[in-house]
Amino acid sequence: MGNEYSLREQKILSYMGFAAKANKIVYGKQGLRNYIRSFQKKKVILIPRDTGSRVKLDVIKHCEIFDVPYIELNSPKSILAKALGKQNISVVGITDENIIEGILKTFQ
Structure with missing residues:
Protein backbone atom coordinates (compact mmCIF):
# COMPACT_ATOMS: atom_id res chain seq x y z
CA MET A 1 0.00 0.00 0.00
CA GLY A 2 2.86 2.40 0.70
CA ASN A 3 2.11 6.09 1.09
CA PHE A 18 -9.94 -8.44 11.18
CA ALA A 19 -13.64 -8.42 10.27
CA ALA A 20 -13.05 -10.79 7.35
CA LYS A 21 -11.05 -13.23 9.50
CA ALA A 22 -13.83 -13.17 12.09
CA ASN A 23 -16.41 -13.70 9.32
CA LYS A 24 -18.13 -10.43 10.26
CA ILE A 25 -18.57 -8.91 6.80
CA VAL A 26 -21.66 -8.56 4.62
CA TYR A 27 -21.52 -8.11 0.85
CA GLY A 28 -23.69 -8.69 -2.18
CA LYS A 29 -26.78 -6.72 -3.12
CA GLN A 30 -29.32 -8.65 -1.04
CA GLY A 31 -26.96 -9.19 1.89
CA LEU A 32 -26.28 -5.45 2.13
CA ARG A 33 -29.97 -4.52 1.84
CA ASN A 34 -30.85 -6.94 4.65
CA TYR A 35 -27.95 -5.59 6.74
CA ILE A 36 -28.99 -1.95 6.23
CA ARG A 37 -32.58 -2.77 7.23
CA SER A 38 -31.59 -4.96 10.19
CA PHE A 39 -32.17 -3.98 13.82
CA GLN A 40 -28.46 -4.14 14.69
CA LYS A 41 -27.63 -0.96 16.62
CA LYS A 42 -24.24 -0.11 15.10
CA LYS A 43 -23.63 -0.40 11.38
CA VAL A 44 -21.23 0.97 8.79
CA ILE A 45 -20.94 0.57 5.01
CA CYS A 63 -28.08 4.19 3.91
CA GLU A 64 -29.72 7.62 4.04
CA ILE A 65 -33.23 6.18 4.31
CA PHE A 66 -32.27 3.87 7.20
CA ASP A 67 -29.78 6.31 8.80
CA VAL A 68 -26.76 4.03 8.37
CA PRO A 69 -23.32 5.70 8.23
CA TYR A 70 -21.27 5.04 5.12
CA ILE A 71 -17.66 5.83 4.28
CA GLU A 72 -16.46 6.49 0.75
CA LEU A 73 -12.87 5.30 0.59
CA ASN A 74 -10.13 6.67 -1.65
CA SER A 75 -8.89 3.10 -2.08
CA PRO A 76 -10.01 1.14 -5.16
CA LYS A 77 -12.05 -2.07 -5.02
CA SER A 78 -8.95 -4.19 -5.61
CA ILE A 79 -7.34 -2.95 -2.37
CA LEU A 80 -10.55 -3.59 -0.40
CA ALA A 81 -10.91 -7.07 -1.89
CA LYS A 82 -7.28 -7.86 -1.06
CA ALA A 83 -7.77 -6.73 2.57
CA LEU A 84 -10.77 -9.07 2.79
CA GLY A 85 -9.13 -11.98 1.01
CA LYS A 86 -11.87 -11.92 -1.63
CA GLN A 87 -12.17 -11.01 -5.28
CA ASN A 88 -14.40 -8.51 -7.01
CA ILE A 89 -16.05 -6.88 -3.98
CA SER A 90 -17.36 -3.35 -4.30
CA VAL A 91 -19.36 -2.54 -1.14
CA VAL A 92 -19.03 -4.07 2.32
CA GLY A 93 -20.88 -3.89 5.63
CA ILE A 94 -19.41 -4.88 9.00
CA THR A 95 -21.41 -6.78 11.63
CA ASP A 96 -18.97 -6.72 14.57
CA GLU A 97 -19.80 -3.74 16.78
CA ASN A 98 -16.25 -3.38 18.19
CA ILE A 99 -14.76 -3.22 14.71
CA ILE A 100 -17.48 -0.76 13.63
CA GLU A 101 -16.63 1.45 16.59
CA GLY A 102 -12.93 1.35 15.68
CA ILE A 103 -13.65 2.24 12.05
CA LEU A 104 -15.96 5.12 12.98
CA LYS A 105 -13.43 6.50 15.51
CA THR A 106 -10.68 6.30 12.88
CA PHE A 107 -12.84 8.10 10.33
CA GLN A 108 -13.88 11.00 12.60
Missing part, protein backbone atom coordinates in the same frame (compact mmCIF):
# COMPACT_ATOMS: atom_id res chain seq x y z
CA GLU A 4 -0.42 5.98 -1.73
CA TYR A 5 -3.32 5.80 0.71
CA SER A 6 -3.75 7.77 3.90
CA LEU A 7 -2.80 6.31 7.24
CA ARG A 8 -6.47 6.53 8.20
CA GLU A 9 -7.50 4.36 5.25
CA GLN A 10 -4.74 1.85 5.97
CA LYS A 11 -6.10 1.57 9.52
CA ILE A 12 -9.65 1.07 8.21
CA LEU A 13 -8.40 -1.62 5.80
CA SER A 14 -6.67 -3.43 8.66
CA TYR A 15 -9.96 -3.37 10.62
CA MET A 16 -11.58 -4.84 7.49
CA GLY A 17 -9.04 -7.67 7.56
CA LEU A 46 -17.63 1.01 3.16
CA ILE A 47 -17.65 2.06 -0.49
CA PRO A 48 -14.40 2.11 -2.56
CA ARG A 49 -13.82 5.04 -4.93
CA ASP A 50 -14.21 3.02 -8.14
CA THR A 51 -17.56 1.43 -7.29
CA GLY A 52 -20.00 1.77 -10.18
CA SER A 53 -22.23 4.84 -9.98
CA ARG A 54 -25.50 2.85 -10.02
CA VAL A 55 -24.36 0.61 -7.17
CA LYS A 56 -22.95 3.56 -5.21
CA LEU A 57 -26.14 5.62 -5.57
CA ASP A 58 -28.35 2.65 -4.64
CA VAL A 59 -26.33 1.89 -1.48
CA ILE A 60 -26.09 5.55 -0.43
CA LYS A 61 -29.85 6.00 -0.94
CA HIS A 62 -30.60 3.00 1.31
Whole structure:
Protein backbone atom coordinates (compact mmCIF):
# COMPACT_ATOMS: atom_id res chain seq x y z
CA MET A 1 0.00 0.00 0.00
CA GLY A 2 2.86 2.40 0.70
CA ASN A 3 2.11 6.09 1.09
CA GLU A 4 -0.42 5.98 -1.73
CA TYR A 5 -3.32 5.80 0.71
CA SER A 6 -3.75 7.77 3.90
CA LEU A 7 -2.80 6.31 7.24
CA ARG A 8 -6.47 6.53 8.20
CA GLU A 9 -7.50 4.36 5.25
CA GLN A 10 -4.74 1.85 5.97
CA LYS A 11 -6.10 1.57 9.52
CA ILE A 12 -9.65 1.07 8.21
CA LEU A 13 -8.40 -1.62 5.80
CA SER A 14 -6.67 -3.43 8.66
CA TYR A 15 -9.96 -3.37 10.62
CA MET A 16 -11.58 -4.84 7.49
CA GLY A 17 -9.04 -7.67 7.56
CA PHE A 18 -9.94 -8.44 11.18
CA ALA A 19 -13.64 -8.42 10.27
CA ALA A 20 -13.05 -10.79 7.35
CA LYS A 21 -11.05 -13.23 9.50
CA ALA A 22 -13.83 -13.17 12.09
CA ASN A 23 -16.41 -13.70 9.32
CA LYS A 24 -18.13 -10.43 10.26
CA ILE A 25 -18.57 -8.91 6.80
CA VAL A 26 -21.66 -8.56 4.62
CA TYR A 27 -21.52 -8.11 0.85
CA GLY A 28 -23.69 -8.69 -2.18
CA LYS A 29 -26.78 -6.72 -3.12
CA GLN A 30 -29.32 -8.65 -1.04
CA GLY A 31 -26.96 -9.19 1.89
CA LEU A 32 -26.28 -5.45 2.13
CA ARG A 33 -29.97 -4.52 1.84
CA ASN A 34 -30.85 -6.94 4.65
CA TYR A 35 -27.95 -5.59 6.74
CA ILE A 36 -28.99 -1.95 6.23
CA ARG A 37 -32.58 -2.77 7.23
CA SER A 38 -31.59 -4.96 10.19
CA PHE A 39 -32.17 -3.98 13.82
CA GLN A 40 -28.46 -4.14 14.69
CA LYS A 41 -27.63 -0.96 16.62
CA LYS A 42 -24.24 -0.11 15.10
CA LYS A 43 -23.63 -0.40 11.38
CA VAL A 44 -21.23 0.97 8.79
CA ILE A 45 -20.94 0.57 5.01
CA LEU A 46 -17.63 1.01 3.16
CA ILE A 47 -17.65 2.06 -0.49
CA PRO A 48 -14.40 2.11 -2.56
CA ARG A 49 -13.82 5.04 -4.93
CA ASP A 50 -14.21 3.02 -8.14
CA THR A 51 -17.56 1.43 -7.29
CA GLY A 52 -20.00 1.77 -10.18
CA SER A 53 -22.23 4.84 -9.98
CA ARG A 54 -25.50 2.85 -10.02
CA VAL A 55 -24.36 0.61 -7.17
CA LYS A 56 -22.95 3.56 -5.21
CA LEU A 57 -26.14 5.62 -5.57
CA ASP A 58 -28.35 2.65 -4.64
CA VAL A 59 -26.33 1.89 -1.48
CA ILE A 60 -26.09 5.55 -0.43
CA LYS A 61 -29.85 6.00 -0.94
CA HIS A 62 -30.60 3.00 1.31
CA CYS A 63 -28.08 4.19 3.91
CA GLU A 64 -29.72 7.62 4.04
CA ILE A 65 -33.23 6.18 4.31
CA PHE A 66 -32.27 3.87 7.20
CA ASP A 67 -29.78 6.31 8.80
CA VAL A 68 -26.76 4.03 8.37
CA PRO A 69 -23.32 5.70 8.23
CA TYR A 70 -21.27 5.04 5.12
CA ILE A 71 -17.66 5.83 4.28
CA GLU A 72 -16.46 6.49 0.75
CA LEU A 73 -12.87 5.30 0.59
CA ASN A 74 -10.13 6.67 -1.65
CA SER A 75 -8.89 3.10 -2.08
CA PRO A 76 -10.01 1.14 -5.16
CA LYS A 77 -12.05 -2.07 -5.02
CA SER A 78 -8.95 -4.19 -5.61
CA ILE A 79 -7.34 -2.95 -2.37
CA LEU A 80 -10.55 -3.59 -0.40
CA ALA A 81 -10.91 -7.07 -1.89
CA LYS A 82 -7.28 -7.86 -1.06
CA ALA A 83 -7.77 -6.73 2.57
CA LEU A 84 -10.77 -9.07 2.79
CA GLY A 85 -9.13 -11.98 1.01
CA LYS A 86 -11.87 -11.92 -1.63
CA GLN A 87 -12.17 -11.01 -5.28
CA ASN A 88 -14.40 -8.51 -7.01
CA ILE A 89 -16.05 -6.88 -3.98
CA SER A 90 -17.36 -3.35 -4.30
CA VAL A 91 -19.36 -2.54 -1.14
CA VAL A 92 -19.03 -4.07 2.32
CA GLY A 93 -20.88 -3.89 5.63
CA ILE A 94 -19.41 -4.88 9.00
CA THR A 95 -21.41 -6.78 11.63
CA ASP A 96 -18.97 -6.72 14.57
CA GLU A 97 -19.80 -3.74 16.78
CA ASN A 98 -16.25 -3.38 18.19
CA ILE A 99 -14.76 -3.22 14.71
CA ILE A 100 -17.48 -0.76 13.63
CA GLU A 101 -16.63 1.45 16.59
CA GLY A 102 -12.93 1.35 15.68
CA ILE A 103 -13.65 2.24 12.05
CA LEU A 104 -15.96 5.12 12.98
CA LYS A 105 -13.43 6.50 15.51
CA THR A 106 -10.68 6.30 12.88
CA PHE A 107 -12.84 8.10 10.33
CA GLN A 108 -13.88 11.00 12.60
